[in-house]
C-alpha cells in the first residue's frame with residue numbers, strides 16, 4: 001500500500017516556555033482546535049522512533065493524519081516545550097507520540113497499537129461525522145460566498161445562509177451582500193453616471209454639438225442599475241446551485257455548540273449542525289441616535305434603490321461612503337452639502353484627503369465643517385419631502401439649521417454580530433466595536449468557528465479582502481493549503497469626483513513607523529491630456545510616493561488623485577508586493593500619453609517659498625506642454 005504522507009499542522013501563536021495565563025489559554029485553544037478539526041491528530045517529535053511507528057501504522061491503514069512535530073514548531077514561532085506542557089495538562093500524558101482519533105484521546109504508541117489489535121482504532125476511525133454539514137457559512141456576501149464556493153469545490157458539504165433584515169426605511173435586497181446590492185457596484189455605476197455628465201460638458205470642446213437641454217433622470221438610472229443588480233443576484237444563486245452549495249434564505253443564529261437556528265421570512269425555524277462555521281455577516285449602516293434619524297433619514301442601504309430623486313441633500317459623515325455619495329449626487333446636478341464632524345477621510349493621507357475635498361468644493365459641493373446633527377424634523381411629506389436639520393458645533397455653543405429634501409447618514413457601519421447567538425457558544429466579540437477578533441488564520445477563540453470580511457476586528461472593510469480571506473480560509477480548512485491572507489499593502493480607491501487611489505502607508509503613518517528622517521517623498525502634479533482641450537482644472541491631479549531611504553528607497557506608500565485612479569493603483573499594488581523601489585520605478589518605461597504615473601521627478605528640491613503648484617504653472621508656461629513629469633521632492 002502506498003504511504004500517505006501526513007499533513008503537518010501549524011500553530012501560529014507566539015510561544016514561550018514560561019507562559020502567561022493568557023498565552024497558555026490561547027495555546028490550549030489552538031491545540032483543542034487541532035484536535036477537533038482533524039480526524040487523526042498526532043503530536044509527535046520528528047526523531048522519535050515511537051512516533052515514526054505510529055505514523056507508519058496509520059499510513060499502512062491508508063488513513064490520512066495530521067502531525068504537529070514538537071521539535072520543529074519553533075520554526076513557526078512556537079515553543080515545543082510549551083506545547084508539550086499544555087498538551088500534558090489536556091491529556092495527562094507527558095510523552096510523545098500523543099494521538100487523537102475523531103477527538104478521542106488514544107494515548108501513546110503502545111496504546112495505539114493495542115487499540116489497533118482490539119479493533120477499537122478501526123471503530124473510532126469508522127465513526128462518521130454526525131453533523132449535517134462540513135461547513136455552514138452565515139452570510140452570503142463577498143466573503144461568505146467566496147468561502148462557501150471554494151469549500152464546495154474542494155468536495156465539502158456546504159450550506160450558506162443569507163438574510164437581509166430590511167433597513168428602517170424598509171429597503172431590502174437579494175443574494176450577494178453589501179458590495180453587489182448596496183455598496184461597490186451601485187456606487188461605482190452612479191459615479192459613472194456623474195462622470196458621463198462631466199464628459200458631456202467636455203464633449204462640446206471636442207466638437208460635439210447638441211441642442212437638447214441636458215438633464216439627468218434619477219428613475220432611469222436607478223432602474224437600469226437595479227436591473228443589473230438583479231442579474232447579479234440571479235447569477236450568484238445559479239453559481240451556488242452549480243457547486244451544490246445549499247443556499248437558505250434565512251437568518252442564522254447559534255443556539256448551541258455546532259448548531260444554528262435558521263429563521264425564514266415567515267418565521268419558520270429550522271435547525272442545522274456543522275463541523276465548522278464561518279461568520280461572514282458583514283455590517284450595516286449606523287444611525288446617530290438623535291430625534292428623527294431612523295424615521296426620516298436614509299442611509300446607503302436605501303439610496304441606490306430610492307424610487308425618487310433625492311433632491312437637495314445633506315450628507316452626514318466624511319469618510320468613503322459619505323464623500324463618494326456626495327460626489328455622485330453633486331455630479332448628477334443636485335445641491336449637496338456634507339456635514340463633517342472632524343476630518344475628511346480619517347485614516348487616509350490627510351494631504352490627499354484635503355485635495356479630494358477641495359476639488360469637490362470647487363465643483364459645487366458645500367462643506368459644513370465641525371458640526372454634528374442633533375435633531376431631524378419632518379416639515380413636509382413627499383418624494384422627496386422636506387426635512388429640517390438642527391446641528392451643533394463641535395467647537396462651541398453655536399447651532400445651525402438647514403432645510404433639505406433628503407438627509408443621508410454615512411456615519412460608519414455596525415458589524416452584524418450582536419444578534420447571532422455568539423454568546424451562546426462563547427465566541428468573543430469586542431465590546432466596543434462589536435467586531436470579532438481572530439488569529440492569523442481567521443479563527444475565533446472557539447476553534448471550530450471562523451470569521452471573514454467586515455466583521456473582523458482590525459482588518460480592512462473591502463470586498464477583495466473579504467473574498468481573498470474567504471477563499472484562502474476554505475483552502476486551508478479543506479484543501480491542505482497553508483497560505484494565509486495578507487492584509488498588508490492592500491490597495492484601495494475612493495471614487496470621489498476626483499478619484500483617489502492609494503496603497504501602503506499614508507505620510508502620517510509612514511512617519512510614525514519609519515521616522516521622518518528616514519523617508520523621502522517624491523511627488524508630481526499632472527494634467528491629464530484629455531483635460532487640456534476640455535479646459536479642465538490644471539494643477540489638480542497629483543501623485544506621490546513615500547520611500548524608505550534606509551531600505552533601498554523602497555516605496556512604502558503610493559497615492560494618486562486623478563482619473564481612473566483605481567486602474568492605476570492596481571498595477572502599483574502588484575509592484576509594491578514585488579518590493580518596488582524608487583530606482584525600479586525610474587527604470588520603468590511608461591506608456592504615453594496616460595496618467596499611469598511612472599515618473600516622480602529627478603530629485604528637485606522645493607526651494608523656500610516655492611510652492612509646487614506655482615512651480616508647475618511656471619513649468620507649463622515655459623514648456624507649453626501637458627505636464628506629466630514636473631516632480632518635486634521634499
Ligand SMILES: Cc1cc2nc3c(=O)[nH]c(=O)nc-3n(C[C@H](O)[C@H](O)[C@H](O)COP(=O)(O)OP(=O)(O)OC[C@H]3O[C@@H](n4cnc5c(N)ncnc54)[C@H](O)[C@@H]3O)c2cc1C
Pocket residue numbers: 138139140141142143144161162163164165176177178179180182183184185187250251252253280281282283300321416419420452453454455460461462463464466
Ligand atoms: C456604500 C458602500 C460602498 C462600498 N464600496 C466599496 C468599493 O468600492 N470597493 C470595495 O472594495 N469595498 C466597498 N465597500 C465595502 C464592501 O462592500 C464590504 O467590505 C464587503 O461587502 C464586505 O463583505 P462581507 O462578506 O464581509 O459582508 P457583506 O457583503 O455585507 O455580506 C454579509 C451578508 O450577510 C447577511 N447576514 C447578516 N446577518 C445574517 C444572519 N444572521 N443570517 C444570515 N445572513 C446574514 C447580510 O444581509 C449580507 O447579505 C463599500 C461599502 C459600502 C457600504
Ligand SMILES: NC(=O)c1ccc[n+]([C@@H]2O[C@H](COP(=O)([O-])OP(=O)(O)OC[C@H]3O[C@@H](n4cnc5c(N)ncnc54)[C@H](OP(=O)(O)O)[C@@H]3O)[C@@H](O)[C@H]2O)c1
Pocket residue numbers: 288316317318319320321322324340341342343345346371372373410411412413460461462492493494495
Ligand atoms: N471605495 C471603497 O473601497 C469603499 C467605499 C465605501 C466604503 N468602503 C468601506 O466601508 C467602510 C465603512 O465606510 P464609512 O464611510 O461608512 O465609515 P467610516 O470609515 O467608519 O467613517 C465614518 C464617518 O462618519 C463620521 N461620523 C461617525 N460618527 C459620527 C457622528 N455621530 N456624527 C457625525 N459624523 C460621524 C466619521 O467622522 P470622524 O472622522 O470624526 O470619526 C467618519 O467621517 C470603510 O472603512 C471602507 O473600508 C469602501
